[in-house]
Amino acid sequence: MPSTTLSPTSRTSIGRGRNRMVEDRAALHELLADALVAHLGVTVERDGASHPLVLPTAYAVDLDGPDRDGTLYLHGSVAAGWLRASTDRTVCVTVTELDGLVAGRSAFHHSMNYRSAVVIGRARLVDDAEERQHALDLIVDHMIPGRSATLRPSTRKELVATAVLAVPLHEASMKARAGGPVDEPSDVEAGVWGGHIPLRRVAGRPVPDADSSGPVPADVVGRAAAL
Amino acid sequence: MPSTTLSPTSRTSIGRGRNRMVEDRAALHELLADALVAHLGVTVERDGASHPLVLPTAYAVDLDGPDRDGTLYLHGSVAAGWLRASTDRTVCVTVTELDGLVAGRSAFHHSMNYRSAVVIGRARLVDDAEERQHALDLIVDHMIPGRSATLRPSTRKELVATAVLAVPLHEASMKARAGGPVDEPSDVEAGVWGGHIPLRRVAGRPVPDADSSGPVPADVVGRAAAL
Numbered sequence: 045m046p047s048t049t050l051s052p053t054s055r056t057s058i059g060r061g062r063n064r065m066v067e068d069r070a071a072l073h074e075l076l077a078d079a080l081v082a083h084l085g086v087t088v089e090r091d092g093a094s095h096p097l098v099l100p101t102a103y104a105v106d107l108d109g110p111d112r113d114g115t116l117y118l119h120g121s122v123a124a125g126w127l128r129a130s131t132d133r134t135v136c137v138t139v140t141e142l143d144g145l146v147a148g149r150s151a152f153h154h155s156m157n158y159r160s161a162v163v164i165g166r167a168r169l170v171d172d173a174e175e176r177q178h179a180l181d182l183i184v185d186h187m188i189p190g191r192s193a194t195l196r197p198s199t200r201k202e203l204v205a206t207a208v209l210a211v212p213l214h215e216a217s218m219k220a221r222a223g224g225p226v227d228e229p230s231d232v233e234a235g236v237w238g239g240h241i242p243l244r245r246v247a248g249r250p251v252p253d254a255d256s257s258g259p260v261p262a263d264v265v266g267r268a269a270a271l
Numbered sequence: 272m273p274s275t276t277l278s279p280t281s282r283t284s285i286g287r288g289r290n291r292m293v294e295d296r297a298a299l300h301e302l303l304a305d306a307l308v309a310h311l312g313v314t315v316e317r318d319g320a321s322h323p324l325v326l327p328t329a330y331a332v333d334l335d336g337p338d339r340d341g342t343l344y345l346h347g348s349v350a351a352g353w354l355r356a357s358t359d360r361t362v363c364v365t366v367t368e369l370d371g372l373v374a375g376r377s378a379f380h381h382s383m384n385y386r387s388a389v390v391i392g393r394a395r396l397v398d399d400a401e402e403r404q405h406a407l408d409l410i411v412d413h414m415i416p417g418r419s420a421t422l423r424p425s426t427r428k429e430l431v432a433t434a435v436l437a438v439p440l441h442e443a444s445m446k447a448r449a450g451g452p453v454d455e456p457s458d459v460e461a462g463v464w465g466g467h468i469p470l471r472r473v474a475g476r477p478v479p480d481a482d483s484s485g486p487v488p489a490d491v492v493g494r495a496a497a498l
Contacts, residue, residue: 054317054318055315055317055322055324080369080372080383081367081369081383081385083310083312083325083365083367084325085310085312085323085324085325085363086323087314087321087322087323088282090281090282091281093361094314094321095282095314095361095362095363095391096312096313096314096323096324096325096361096362096363097282097312097323097363097389097391098310098311098312098323098325098363098364098365098389099365099387099389100365100367100385100387102383134320134322134323135322135323136312136322136323136324136325137325138310138325138326138327140308140310140327142307142308142472145307145414145415145474145494147414147415147418147477147488147491149422150422150423150425150429151407151408151411151419151422151425151429152425152426152429152432152433154410154411154414154415154418156307156308156329156414158308158327160326160327162324162325162326164322164324180378181378183381184378184381187372187374187381187383188372188374188381188468191374191381192378195376195377195378196377196458196463198377198378198379199379202377202378202379205379206379223480224478224479224480224481225480227482231423232482235484235485236423237479237483237484237485237486237487237488237491238479238480238482238483239477239478239479239480239483239487239491240477240478240480241415241474241475241477241478241491241494241495241498242474242475242476242478243472243473243474243475243498244472244473244475245369245470245471245472245473246470246471246472246473247372247468247469247470248468248469248470248471249469250374250466250467250468251451251466251467251468251469252451252464252465252466253450253451253452253465253466253467254451255454255459255465256464256465256466257462257464258462258464259464260464260466261374261464264374264464264466264468267372267468268468271468271470
């Protein structure tokens with residue numbers, strides 16, 4: 045049975061800032077649905093030394109995927125270096141949405157409003173053709189809901205060039221902050237102003253490319269309107 | 272003399288997607304000025320095993336900092352686990368701005384418009400009191416330009432609780448994508464629609480907290496108007 049809460053392991057337990065810890069797995073799912081970019085962290089080994097590498101990437105989630113608490117999918121070129129550094133290794137996938145800037149009454153109490161999830165797990169290279177195709181459809185539909193059904197099937201050549209990685213959603217933690225500053229009472233009493241600036245992402249009107257004619261497809265119009 | 276171009280080392284050289292490589296250091300500086308959140312990648316060792324950990328964090332840049340090509344500053348609680356995992360270690364700091372969704376004529380040619388910088392370097396814990404204070408001012412002013420000058424000085428207790436990390440901006444690479452899809456000629460000829468949805472971040476009206484009275488400070492008004 046899937047977990048309804050986030051029960052971090054020692055790798056994902058939150059040390060500092062427990063007051064910002066989110067334990068409801070539904071909040072994690074909502075963040076992963078809202079955000080568009082993940083940051084993938086891998087350990088790269090080169091010349092006998094290793095270092096972390098963090099790259100931005102598209103992603104999608106399948107809550108009914110093969111892993112107990114759902115599966116997070118990433119894709120990339122089969123020639124990408126990060127792919128070799130990820131396969132069958134422990135990776136970290138972090139998804140962050142910035143919701144505001146918090147103007148405290150002191151430098152110390154400046155902060156940001158955000159939601160952020162950290163997923164740690166062993167990355168599996170997806171071999172099964174059906175799972176790969178499903179994951180690629182989910183990634184396209186995460187960008188623009190409904191889009192994959194409107195497109196021609198991928199060619200064999202396209203599928204061969206694309207690798208898909210699966211990371212279990214099981215080992216995850218989430219933090220969130222919202223609202224105004226939490227200031228020192230003395231600064232509040234001194235009458236200093238404190239507050240926050242809400243931030244959000246908006247979409248502009250869809251831009252057809254030079255080769256396009258006819259109306260903008262409904263899925264693209266809908267995506268732009270929903271953002 | 273500072274570098275004017277990005278001359279990646281083997282650790283930051285771009286393998287796949289050279290067509291998206293940005294070589295102008297000024298573009299890196301512009302991205303770091305525009306973005307608000309960085310993703311810090313560190314290698315965490317625990318129970319004899321190591322894994323990558325990626326955390327979102329505020330940051331600031333000092334192009335006149337102690338490192339030849341400028342210094343990137345991060346801050347956090349002295350008690351934070353990632354701080355111990357970063358100090359005198361190689362870290363990766365990645366900054367990404369999402370600029371659009373690219374609706375290609377096939378799943379394969381779906382993409383995102385973005386600017387992303389990867390900085391790899393040895394993190395130094397800033398001991399010098401003057402450099403620390405300067406870095407903390409820069410981090411506050413990166414969030415809300417001009418703000419640090421309006422705030423009371425940090426207390427000794429606040430400074431003791433705050434750690435500052437410095438990462439040289441020297442070893443960096445940047446990629447960017449803009450515009451519409453690059454599709455297969457056969458899909459273009461078939462008359463399929465292709466284009467992109469521009470995305471941007473906007474600020475709402477500043478929200479005073481319940482303890483605030485009087486006008487919203489000019490720096491806060493200015494920040495919200497400029498975003």
